[in-house]
Amino acid sequence: MLEITSPSIEAQLKLDFAEVYSRSSLYMKNQEMIKEMSFPAPGSMELAFSTKYALNFIDQCVACFWKQYWSYWRNPQYNAIRFFSAVIIGLLFGTIFWGKGKKTDKQQDLFDLMGAIYAAVFFLGFTNSTTVQPVMAIGRTVFYRERAAGMYSSMAYAFAQLSIEAIYIGVQSFVYSLLLFSMIDFGWKVDKFLWFFFIIFMCFLYLTLFGMMAVAVTPSHHISGIVSSFFIGLWNLFCGFIIPKTMIPRGWRWMFWANPVAWSIHGLMASQFGELENMVEIPGWWCTPGLLGTAGRRCVGYTVEVSPC
Structure with a gap:
């Protein structure tokens, strides 16, 4: 025709x-048919529904979750890259810092371990935040159409995205934590491993959700990549590793306290080394475990006497 x-x-x-x-x-x-149908029949009522959506909020969340489940299951490229990166980066950092977890006799040993934790947290977390953005940009078009049709609310869709990402990130974090924890050798204690896994999981989760949020508030994933890179650069700068907290100008020190990556690094260091009480060798200072007083400073389980050698 x-x-x-x-x-x-x-x-x-x-x-x-x-x-x-x-x-x-x-x-x-x-x-003639258009004119006839333009006016309601006598005695008829306007079309109306008792609720905005056909299902309640719980059923919307369940429906959106299964929608996201099948969407992720049928996207092996995204998930394969996610797990492949976790294994490769875990093996890379594990071999670089092999057996460093039990070497805490010198200040440089602690710096090495802090560098390992910083790299472990930031490298894969930034990768997750970047790779999720094109996936979210594709799904956003479908979301606009289905939300306009009244299929589900924005909150139900957000909960479904959070739930499915948490499952995949949980598996990724467990594999990554197992590789790092065993190869760096922090000491096989259940509480230490669980704290390590929990903090790594939460770090990857909030960085991934940050990438998703960047897509949601920007017109395209190209712009969201620029926006997220800016904030991740700030987090990297003020996380306390590149510039220690005490060396950050007072006017900018709030950036350290508002930095989620800084809290992740702090939590990992405290959970793995906070209970240690052995002596540590710091060039230029006497360091004695358990020493308290006005001249003492506590640092990762150690009390450092501020007196030159």
């Missing part, structure tokens, strides 16, 4: 199909 009514056919037949249709009986019949 479209081929017959094309402009080239009209030129060959020297006809204007729009004009022919406007003079036809079919056109007059359709116009």
Whole structure:
């Protein structure tokens, strides 16, 4: 039909199909039908629903969750990259810092371990935040259409996204934590491993959710990549590793306290080394475990006497 009514056919037949249709009986019949249906029948009521959505909030969350489940299951490229990166980066950092977890006799040993934790937290977390953005940008178009149709609310969709991401990130974090914890050798204690896994999991989760939020508040994932890179750069700068907290100018020190990555690094250091009481060698200072007083400073389980050698 479209081929017959094309402009080239009209030129060959020297006809204007729009004009022919406007003079036809079919056109007059359709116009009469439009006028008839433009006014409600006597005694009829306007179409109305008791609720905005056909399902309650719980059922919306369940439906959206299964929608996200199948969407993620049918996207092996995204999930394969996620787990492949976790294994490769875990093996990389594990071999670089092999057996460093029990070497805490020198200040440099603690710096090495802090660097390992900083790299472990930031490198894969930033990768998660970046790779999730194109996936969310594709799903956003479908979300707009289905929300406009009244299928579910924005909150139900957000809960479903959080739930499905938490499952995949949980598996990724467990594999990553198992590799790092065993190869760096922090000491096989259940509470230490659980704290390590929990903090790594929460760190990856909030960085991934930050990438999703960046897509939600920007027109495209290209712009969201720029926005998220800016904030992640700030978090990297003020996390306390590149610039120690005491060296940050007072006017900018609030950036350290408001930095989630800084709290993740602090939590990992405290959970793995906070209970240690052995002596540590710091160049230029005497360091004695358990020493208290006005001249003492506590640092990762150690009390450092501020007196030059």
